Amino acid sequence: MSAPTRGPRSPVPQLVVTDLDGTFLSPDGTVSAENRAAVLAAQSVGLPVLFATGRPVRWLDVIRDLPGSHPTVIASNGAVLYDLGTDQILDRLCLDPTVTVAAVAAIRAAVPAARFAFESGTRFGYAPGYRTLRVDDGSDPAVFSGPVEELAGRADCVKMLVQDQTRTADELRAAVLAVVGDRLTVTHSVSSGSGLVEVSGPGVSKASMLERCCRRLGVDQALVAAFGDMPNDEEMLTWAGMPHVVANAHPQLLDGPYRVVLGNDASGVGRTIAGWVAEVQRDAARPAQLAPPSR
Known part of the structure; x- marks a missing residue:
């Protein structure tokens, strides 16, 4: 207990x-x-x-x-x-697509193993290399895949997920935060498995x-x-x-x-x-x- x-x-x-x-x-x-x-x-x-x-x-x-x-x-x-x-x-409260696209480029430069996914609340899109929690067999219309730049530029995204299977969540959060600063909100909610952080709009x-x-x-x-x-x-x-x-x-x-x-x-x-x-x-x-x- x-x-x-x-x-x-x-x-x-x-x-x-x-x-x-x-x-x-x-x-x-x-x-x-x-x-x-x-x-x-x-x-x-x-x-x-x-x-x-x-x-x-x-x-x-x-x-x-x-x-x-x-x-x-x-x-x-x-x-x-x-x-x-x-x-x-x-x-x-959606992410600003311009800020998100720029953040993706900066994070990829600083964290080469980073992979990305994007959440609208009702739909989930992931870029190649991102390991989804459940295997995407194509049967869920709310889940889709595409190029990271295209997904980051969507106007309905409320959260960006950054995954790095070589780091812990705490380590990845520190690396992403060092890149985006106060332009976005960076946090995480998992303590086991590969590193995963969640990125929302500033102040969200x-x-x-x-x-x-x-x-x-x-x-x-x-x-x-x-x-x-x-x-x-x-x-x-x-x-x-x-x-x-x-x-x-x-x-x-x-x-x-x-x-x-x-x-x-x-x-x-x-x-x-x-x-x-x-x-x-x-x-x-x-x-x-x-x-x-x-x-």
């Missing part, structure tokens, strides 16, 4: 936002019974649970039928805001889209509870007033000023949410304090 919760207990939040892979989802990529029950219980006491993930819209089926979750999902590391209830993209992150959501919902930043496990969650954790990381998180996050909860193998997010739900229920059941009689 993962390490126990570390840090002082937080007050009850107004909104919970959590990453999916490595955080809310179990190691096998499913939603545990404990996490499922916690989300439904949170809804019953008026505590919305919203998801913020690096996954594209195409990969949200794992939470599509999750009862009690907020229908709005922050996808593609904050570049896309999606409504699961209506299957509609509410907001999309889970935090930037979460801030827009909270303004729309009228939620106080100080009472936003966030959960994450990887560097692509760091901006969100820094922005939220109540940041949490799971015990299996990247060392960079475990060393940060965040409350540490049980890992995703022990439903740490769900257990924490269940604690808040219990507090709300206890407060509701507590009899009102009577004023002392006047003399």
Whole structure:
């Protein structure tokens, strides 16, 4: 079992936002019974649970039928805001094609083994040499291949993926960041296998889209509870007033000023949410304090 919760207990939040892979989802990529029950219980006491993930819209089926979750999902590391209830993209922040094409050339010069892919949220295009997560057998119309310059120049891209099978993700992120600087946002969400980094527009992150959501919902930043496990969650954790990381998180996050909860193998997010739900229920059941009689 993962390490126990570390840090002082937080007050009850107004909104919970959590990453999916490595955080809310179990190691096998499913939603545990404990996490499922916690989300439904949170809804019953008026505590919305919203998801913020690096996954594209195409990969949200794992939470599509999750009862009690907020229908709005922050996808593609904050570049896309999606409504699961209506299957509609509410907001999309695309890369500037001119900047992307120039970045590809600069990255190829500095990282010769780099291979590229591009995500629109609903479609995925990859250049020759890029190793896809699933074998492309041509049966998925949302997946296609083409020359890197052509793919980089598309106007609907929200995220560029850079892969280098000779480096770790941390090493590749440092190399790509040294090339693109602040012209683009560079992060990563995997800690095993070959190096893979995710590149979005300048200033685009889970935090930037979460801030827009909270303004729309009228939620106080100080009472936003966030959960994450990887560097692509760091901006969100820094922005939220109540940041949490799971015990299996990247060392960079475990060393940060965040409350540490049980890992995703022990439903740490769900257990924490269940604690808040219990507090709300206890407060509701507590009899009102009577004023002392006047003399």
